[in-house]
Amino acid sequence: MDSQAARSITIVGGGTAGWMCAAALAHFVGENTRITLVESDAIGTIGVGEATIPQIRMFNQTLGIDETDFIRATGATFKLGIEFAGWLRPGHSYLHAFGDVGRDIGLGGFRHFWSRAHRLGLARPLGDYSVNDLAARAGKMHDGAPLTNRNVPAVPHAFHFDAGLYAAYLRRYAQKHGVVRQEGTIVSVARDGQSGDVTTLTLSDGRVVAGDLFIDCSGLRALLIQDTLGVGFDDWSHLLPANSAVAVPSERTAPLTPYTRATAHAVGWQWRIPLQHRTGNGRVYCSAFISDDEAAAGLLANLDGAPLADPRVIRFATGRTRQAWSHNVIAMGLASGFLEPLESTSIHLIQSMIARIMAFGPTCRPAPAVRATFNRQFADEMERIRDFIVLHYWANEREEPFWQACRSMALPDSLAEKIELFRSAGHLFRDQSDLFSEVGWLQVLVGQGIVPATSHALAEAVSESDLAAWLDTLHTLYAREVAAWPTHADYIARHCAAPSPQGLVA
Numbered sequence: 410m411d412s413q414a415a416r417s418i419t420i421v422g423g424g425t426a427g428w429m430c431a432a433a434l435a436h437f438v439g440e441n442t443r444i445t446l447v448e449s450d451a452i453g454t455i456g457v458g459e460a461t462i463p464q465i466r467m468f469n470q471t472l473g474i475d476e477t478d479f480i481r482a483t484g485a486t487f488k489l490g491i492e493f494a495g496w497l498r499p500g501h502s503y504l505h506a507f508g509d510v511g512r513d514i515g516l517g518g519f520r521h522f523w524s525r526a527h528r529l530g531l532a533r534p535l536g537d538y539s540v541n542d543l544a545a546r547a548g549k550m551h552d553g554a555p556l557t558n559r560n561v562p563a564v565p566h567a568f569h570f571d572a573g574l575y576a577a578y579l580r581r582y583a584q585k586h587g588v589v590r591q592e593g594t595i596v597s598v599a600r601d602g603q604s605g606d607v608t609t610l611t612l613s614d615g616r617v618v619a620g621d622l623f624i625d626c627s628g629l630r631a632l633l634i635q636d637t638l639g640v641g642f643d644d645w646s647h648l649l650p651a652n653s654a655v656a657v658p659s660e661r662t663a664p665l666t667p668y669t670r671a672t673a674h675a676v677g678w679q680w681r682i683p684l685q686h687r688t689g690n691g692r693v694y695c696s697a698f699i700s701d702d703e704a705a706a707g708l709l710a711n712l713d714g715a716p717l718a719d720p721r722v723i724r725f726a727t728g729r730t731r732q733a734w735s736h737n738v739i740a741m742g743l744a745s746g747f748l749e750p751l752e753s754t755s756i757h758l759i760q761s762m763i764a765r766i767m768a769f770g771p772t773c774r775p776a777p778a779v780r781a782t783f784n785r786q787f788a789d790e791m792e793r794i795r796d797f798i799v800l801h802y803w804a805n806e807r808e809e810p811f812w813q814a815c816r817s818m819a820l821p822d823s824l825a826e827k828i829e830l831f832r833s834a835g836h837l838f839r840d841q842s843d844l845f846s847e848v849g850w851l852q853v854l855v856g857q858g859i860v861p862a863t864s865h866a867l868a869e870a871v872s873e874s875d876l877a878a879w880l881d882t883l884h885t886l887y888a889r890e891v892a893a894w895p896t897h898a899d900y901i902a903r904h905c906a907a908p909s910p911q912g913l914v915a
């Protein structure tokens with residue numbers, strides 16, 4: 410056997426992580442690698458994780474998945490951003506919309522011009538200069554026709570989809586491309602006496618599954634990376650205080666909003682994810698501040714459609730595995746850690762881990778520097794996203810004890826510096842490992858009440874009247890563009906409607 414390339418890869422777990430990984434590996438290395446996936450029907454999957462960010466389109470496209478087919482099969486809707494309602498204070502709302510906000514002028518970022526105009530009382534809310542934000546609030550979806558004006562920026566979108574249906578869709582894809590599925594519960598894991606590498610998994614009925622490389626997609630159980638290898642976990646509960654969620658689906662209601670809604674409540678927040686055949690809802694909270702029963706009651710009292718099941722409580726720990734790759738095991742999905750659902754980053758992190766595996770090539774005996782670099786990249790990526798999410802919690806003006814506690818937390822240095830840079834004069838610089846662009850940070854910083862204290866010299870050079878006229882033109886241009894689009898519901902009905910709920914195949 411080649412001393413590096415893994416000829417046989419065994420994936421543990423058949424949730425979103427397991428099947429995304431299986432489908433991608435089958436696509437990229439399936440020709441000369443045996444890929445096996447073990448999943449347990451008795452244990453099941455976490456059954457949440459239905460909001461994504463635009464990068465998911467790249468994943469599907471790489472696999473040659475037809476977007477319309479995927480939308481129909483998973484009951485998906487379009488997502489143009491996330492609304493944060495009540496995060497700064499009750500009654501306040503803003504969107505973190507995908508895509509550009511405004512336009513830069515030469516070397517001057519739009520944020521500098523907007524913040525000067527804001528201070529002078531000449532600017533509209535930031536979201537009024539984002540096509541995605543305007544479209545989301547109007548319930549519109551771009552129909553793919555050429556934009557009427559070349560000055561209107563692109564309209565990136567992501568999806569809301571049914572997690573179970575997406576995993577089933579990828580399972581069909583992966584099995585068609587040669588992945589072997591073994592259903593059963595793993596009861597023991599054997600390791601090589603010398604190297605410590607994992608050698609085989611034994612299922613409850615005695616079957617034994619071997620592999621050169623093991624991908625741990627076993628969810629919050631982290632069967633291989635923690636239970637077997639014990640690499641340790643960095644707990645971030647002092648920064649990300651939520652440790653529980655209660656989830657329930659409800660009947661679809663109108664209008665079909667093209668965005669996720671995250672509404673802050675006294676001890677956390679509630680998500681609303683519209684799908685074609687139902688709405689996904691859940692409350693995220695800290696169990697030290699509220700009981701599960703109270704959280705479930707609060708959730709049920711705030712649905713906009715009739716519940717379709719009983720609320721289900723999920724307990725989690727926020728943080729990350731100390732090593733994503735140890736011995737011949739790579740952890741992915743919830744087995745590698747969890748931040749919190751707020752910015753819909755977990756499915757992206759799966760995709761990113763798959764890309765990292767492919768960048769290094771699926772190998773089972775890497776040089777130490779390879780594994781160290783892999784682990785550092787993972788850690789950096791998680792930490793930047795963590796900072797972004799922490800910002801939403803920390804920068805609040807709410808009165809409740811939970812929010813006061815969030816406000817008094819000690820920030821990581823990396824985040825404190827980022828806030829100080831922006832607050833001083835609108836400076837924002839994207840680190841290489843940062844998933845979120847300057848525009849993403851801008852929307853959340855401003856949305857959470859942080860604005861620059863002084864203007865950039867380039868913005869100072871523009872007269873007040875020119876600034877006001879230019880901002881007005883931009884807004885009018887974007888609003889006129891959006892007004893011409895169909896509603897989100899009409900667009901779906903015309904182009905990519907899923908079959909009736911009974912026709913959706915899990």
Ligand SMILES: Cc1cc2nc3c(=O)[nH]c(=O)nc-3n(C[C@H](O)[C@H](O)[C@H](O)COP(=O)(O)OP(=O)(O)OC[C@H]3O[C@@H](n4cnc5c(N)ncnc54)[C@H](O)[C@@H]3O)c2cc1C
Nearest residue numbers: 422423424425426455458460595627628742743750755756
């Ligand atoms: C409350 C909540 C909301 C979320 N919302 C979002 C969101 O909106 N967007 C987003 O991107 N992410 C979200 N996530 C994260 C997202 O749900 C996960 O990243 C995604 O579902 C992947 O999960 P997984 O495949 O790692 O784990 P799971 O779905 O739990 O799958 C684990 C698999 O391992 C198998 N398994 C475990 N133990 C064994 C064993 N002993 N033998 C055999 N098989 C075993 C299970 O049967 C299962 O197949 C959310 C998470 C939570 C907790």
